[in-house]
Amino acid sequence: MTSATLPAATAATAAKPSVLRPGRILLYVVLTVGAILMITPFVWMLLTAFKSNLEIAKFSWLPSELRWRNFVEAMQTAPFLTYFRNSLFIAVGETLFTLAVCTTAGYALAKLPLRGGKALLNYFIVLLLVPFQIILVPLFLIVKSIPLFGGNNILGQGGIGWLNSWWGLIIPLGAAPLFTFLARQFYVSLPDQLAQAARVDGLGEFGIFWRIMTPLIKPALITIAVFQIEAAWNGFLWPLMITTSDDMRPLQLGLAIFSQNPAEIQWPYLMAGTALATLPMIVLFVFAQKRFVEGMANVGIKG
Amino acid sequence: MSTTLERPAVATPRKVAPSKDSRALVRGQARAGWALLTPALLHSGVFIVIPVIAVLVLSLTDYSFGDTWAWVGFGNYADLFRDVDFLASLWHTVLYAIVVIPISMAISLAVAIGLNQKIRGLGFFRTAYYIPTVTATVAVATIWLWIYNPGSGLANGFLSLFGFAPNRWLADPATALPSLMVVGIWQGLGTKIIIYLAALQGVSRDLIESAQLDGAGRWQRFANVTWPAIGPVQFFVLITSIVGTFQVFDLVYVMTQGGPGSETRVLVMDIYQNAFQDLKLGYASAETVIMMIVIAAFIAVGRLLQKADAND
Numbered sequence: 247m248t249s250a251t252l253p254a255a256t257a258a259t260a261a262k263p264s265v266l267r268p269g270r271i272l273l274y275v276v277l278t279v280g281a282i283l284m285i286t287p288f289v290w291m292l293l294t295a296f297k298s299n300l301e302i303a304k305f306s307w308l309p310s311e312l313r314w315r316n317f318v319e320a321m322q323t324a325p326f327l328t329y330f331r332n333s334l335f336i337a338v339g340e341t342l343f344t345l346a347v348c349t350t351a352g353y354a355l356a357k358l359p360l361r362g363g364k365a366l367l368n369y370f371i372v373l374l375l376v377p378f379q380i381i382l383v384p385l386f387l388i389v390k391s392i393p394l395f396g397g398n399n400i401l402g403q404g405g406i407g408w409l410n411s412w413w414g415l416i417i418p419l420g421a422a423p424l425f426t427f428l429a430r431q432f433y434v435s436l437p438d439q440l441a442q443a444a445r446v447d448g449l450g451e452f453g454i455f456w457r458i459m460t461p462l463i464k465p466a467l468i469t470i471a472v473f474q475i476e477a478a479w480n481g482f483l484w485p486l487m488i489t490t491s492d493d494m495r496p497l498q499l500g501l502a503i504f505s506q507n508p509a510e511i512q513w514p515y516l517m518a519g520t521a522l523a524t525l526p527m528i529v530l531f532v533f534a535q536k537r538f539v540e541g542m543a544n545v546g547i548k549g
Numbered sequence: 550m551s552t553t554l555e556r557p558a559v560a561t562p563r564k565v566a567p568s569k570d571s572r573a574l575v576r577g578q579a580r581a582g583w584a585l586l587t588p589a590l591l592h593s594g595v596f597i598v599i600p601v602i603a604v605l606v607l608s609l610t611d612y613s614f615g616d617t618w619a620w621v622g623f624g625n626y627a628d629l630f631r632d633v634d635f636l637a638s639l640w641h642t643v644l645y646a647i648v649v650i651p652i653s654m655a656i657s658l659a660v661a662i663g664l665n666q667k668i669r670g671l672g673f674f675r676t677a678y679y680i681p682t683v684t685a686t687v688a689v690a691t692i693w694l695w696i697y698n699p700g701s702g703l704a705n706g707f708l709s710l711f712g713f714a715p716n717r718w719l720a721d722p723a724t725a726l727p728s729l730m731v732v733g734i735w736q737g738l739g740t741k742i743i744i745y746l747a748a749l750q751g752v753s754r755d756l757i758e759s760a761q762l763d764g765a766g767r768w769q770r771f772a773n774v775t776w777p778a779i780g781p782v783q784f785f786v787l788i789t790s791i792v793g794t795f796q797v798f799d800l801v802y803v804m805t806q807g808g809p810g811s812e813t814r815v816l817v818m819d820i821y822q823n824a825f826q827d828l829k830l831g832y833a834s835a836e837t838v839i840m841m842i843v844i845a846a847f848i849a850v851g852r853l854l855q856k857a858d859a860n861d
């Protein structure tokens with residue numbers, strides 16, 4: 247009995263001797279210190295959000311009491327709730343728009359016999375490389391000149407087009423070629439026989455797309471949705487360019503405006519607002535972590 | 550759905566259909582394809598292709614929102630190289646890229662190698678390193694604005710523990726840009742770590758093990774097996790980093806507005822101000838074109854470096 251257990255025990259320890267090696271301990275220490283450096287700013291943000299104005303005059307870690315009312319007062323100082331609603335609206339709108347446009351295009355590129363299909367795919371891949379900052383100026387002009395919106399005539403002159411509108415906030419930045427490409431990659435992996443079988447059963451092409459193929463790439467839809475929500479929620483420059491009223495402005499823009507007056511910044515309020523802007527994405531990330539990371543890694547490798 | 554799923558085996562023989570029908574079928578599929586593709590084509594045409602062409606055209610004009618505008622040829626470009634603000638912002642952006650990219654790539658690769666060992670708590674570490682990346686740059690910038698606060702910020706508070714004198718960070722011309730760089734590096738690690746980690750997991754175990762059998766040490770295995778294997782991913786990370794650092798804007802807008810003086814003025818900030826505050830759209834477009842050229846040059850250099858590395 248003892249003679250049988252002893253070798254087993256040594257084998258077990260031999261299988262992972264690394265646990266006790268100094269190199270291993272050093273690795274954990276370094277990784278942990280790094281992780282703390284990554285998280286500390288957020289912890290400090292939260293701690294500050296609970297402090298009183300008096301308390302933040304000097305450097306300190308913990309608040310003497312948790313002033314929950316900072317959050318309420320921050321809402322009253324700046325229209326953070328309106329900003330929050332606007333961000334939500336933009337994120338949902340952009341995501342639905344992206345899903346609709348990019349899955350259809352991705353499916354067509356992957357599964358339907360289009361003349362010049364390869365060239366079309368290359369077209370989207372090339373566009374994927376165009377950074378938004380490059381087209382900043384003309385994009386503004388185009389959005390301003392959308393015909394028959396915002397007082398514009400049929401030639402797009404005379405009014406403000408989509409400036410200061412939900413259309414302008416949502417449509418131009420939705421449906422990025424990246425997502426068409428991603429959707430296409432996922433559709434390609436589905437077997438053609440599925441569509442063939444449905445055709446034999448008399449289902450039309452749109453039915454095959456909508457009822458057979460798209461339900462099978464749900465993981466991809468979630469990946470695309472999470473990416474797009476994150477991009478929309480975190481957007482700043484575009485709303486800064488095209489909105490002028492608080493009614494339309496998203497959270498990030500609200501934060502930036504709030505932090506622009508150094509003399510009057512109320513740090514606890516600002517940190518409360520920042521927490522409001524930050525937490526939804528962190529929660530989303532923690533829940534969608536695996537998928538998000540896989541998606542990110544795939545984008546990287548395929549690029 | 551369940552009925553169709555059972556059919557594939559039956560469907561195969563039916564493929565031998567009369568050619569007239571199958572041609573009609575293909576035509577129907579193509580029609581559906583174009584219908585499904587049209588929204589994306591329209592959208593990308595209007596909001597990407599036309600703007601790209603327009604920026605090239607606008608850069609040759611003095612357009613400024615008014616009804617009258619004129620061709621100025623390369624006049625904008627000539628003016629740009631006499632424009633102190635532009636030259637400063639170009640220099641700061643290039644400097645930012647040159648400092649931030651290598652440092653963040655090196656740290657990311659090191660962390661990814663660490664996380665690629667058999668360790669516990671991988672999910673925790675991954676989340677910790679990735680959170681700054683999923684957080685909006687404006688929020689990140691706001692938090693760091695508070696950290697760099699000279700009076701009661703974390704940065705000075707931390708340094709005072711070790712007896713260092715307080716620093717003015719963003720307000721001091723000497724430390725303003727480096728302070729921004731720190732935030733840029735800190736925020737950008739997550740994405741790179743994830744991509745490196747995925748690449749490292751794709752490196753052939755067989756190769757590593759056979760190198761080990763041949764007596765290759767840890768460093769030799771890294772230099773001869775791992776490093777070449779992740780070459781293409783290195784290049785991808787490099788390109789996305791170049792494009793990313795040249796786009797830096799939110800950080801600067803919130804933290805310094807380009808100041809003190811114009812010590813932290815960057816290209817996108819200069820473009821934004823020229824276009825939307827001074828309303829010089831043609832001029833700002835020319836600036837954009839130059840930014841494109843500089844990015845392309847950086848990528849070309851990166852490509853050369855990668856080729857040189859691969860030929861070693």
